[in-house]
Amino acid sequence: MTETRKVAVVAGNRIPFARQDKTYRHASNSDMLTAALNGLVDRTGLGGQELGEVVAGAVLKHARDWNMVREVVLGSKLAPTTPAYDIQQACGTGLEAAILVANKIALGQIDAGIAGGVDTASDAPIAVNDELRNVLLDLNRAKSLPDRLKVLAKLRPKDIVPEIPRNAEPRTRKSMGEHAALTALEWGITREAQDELAYRSHQNLAAAYDRGFQNDLITPYLGLEKDQNLRPDTTVEKLAKLKPVFGKGETATMTAGNSTPLTDGASTVLLSTEEWAAERGLRPLAYLTHSQTAAVDYVKGAEGLLMAPAYAVPRMLARAGLTLQDFDYYEIHEAFASQVLATLKAWEDPIFCKERLGLDAPLGEIDRDKLNVNGSSLAAGHPFAATGGRIVAALAKQLHESGGGRGLISICAAGGQGVVAILEGSNR
């Protein structure tokens, strides 16, 4: 059996995230991913070089983008002999891509690779319905003009109605927000606590820009230099005035301010062995040491849609021999403030930890001052597949800047799944 090798996170690059239908309205997934990738290649001096693999994906993509990541590499500054392919695990895509690249490096199958993700809420794929698709396929097969006219005669006005993607679970027909609202109710997550978390996300991201933390994590794109959703001037009072958008009646607590906005953007991360990095004059920022996925049965209502990380994290901690408190930083993706708070509450709850996680004692509280210290998705926005890369790169840089330490990454994903990982600073 091959001995595993240490996997370094060497650098990351993303484009600023834009709000839906704003600056990147006319940019495709491929355009944005190419911009993020080329920014990383420029920063690390990898132009013209062949890498082990580039692995990335998008949650929402057009049928024509069936081989998107390979096409992006062919149009990028990397050598065209770099293999590349698409993966998709909803909002876990970016982190899962990093785990896949890391595992290949650890096993000695590649020495270096780039993981990434991209999504556009502006250029969402609109599909034709089954009736029109069948007519178009028959039309393509028809050999003569009369045959084609016969096929076209089958077309009815209702067949032209397009299928617009909905931000909803196919099995429940409920949106992510509606699911999260049920979990917020189950766990008694207050409006005040959600607004406070959202406020802190904006404050922390604004502070990260102010101290230059983002300078070598972001390449401006189409004139945008900062995340377009960031509101440094938001306050808990302003947030408290927003109308609820998910949930029903008096119990509705989720607003546009404490939910992620629909977003466009792309991110990339370079991972490699220490030797590969050293040969190119690059230094590890941190190491990706553990990862885990979990899934919950949200369809029958056994668990909340976005609660899978609550299961994945303790499984990973058990394998790593760590407790929830053994971390200097916690990066919990903020799909919704309520989902972050429900996850934290679940880990503190003796009954949840005993009955659902099978633990003798609760995982306990975390130090909230260590949570999302440079802001997270409520402030930056959440282009689904790009969020993992944003988090891996920012946490690795934070660990490097702090001279070491350990960070936990937790990402909830559609389909009731969760992807989590641990980064260790270079002093461990």
Ligand SMILES: CC(=O)CC(=O)SCCNC(=O)CCNC(=O)[C@H](O)C(C)(C)COP(=O)(O)OP(=O)(O)OC[C@H]1O[C@@H](n2cnc3c(N)ncnc32)[C@H](O)[C@@H]1OP(=O)(O)O
């Ligand atoms: C997919 C996975 O695998 C897992 C996941 O991550 S699940 C998460 C997936 N993501 C989602 O589901 C996205 C959810 N978000 C949405 O659907 C929409 O953003 C939303 C329905 C929540 C809001 O949409 P919207 O109404 O168009 O928002 P928007 O117009 O920007 O904001 C509404 C108001 O709030 C205000 N506002 C928003 N954020 C604010 C803030 N932080 N401070 C102050 N005001 C704010 C806006 O200024 C706006 O005010 P006006 O009406 O006066 O202009």
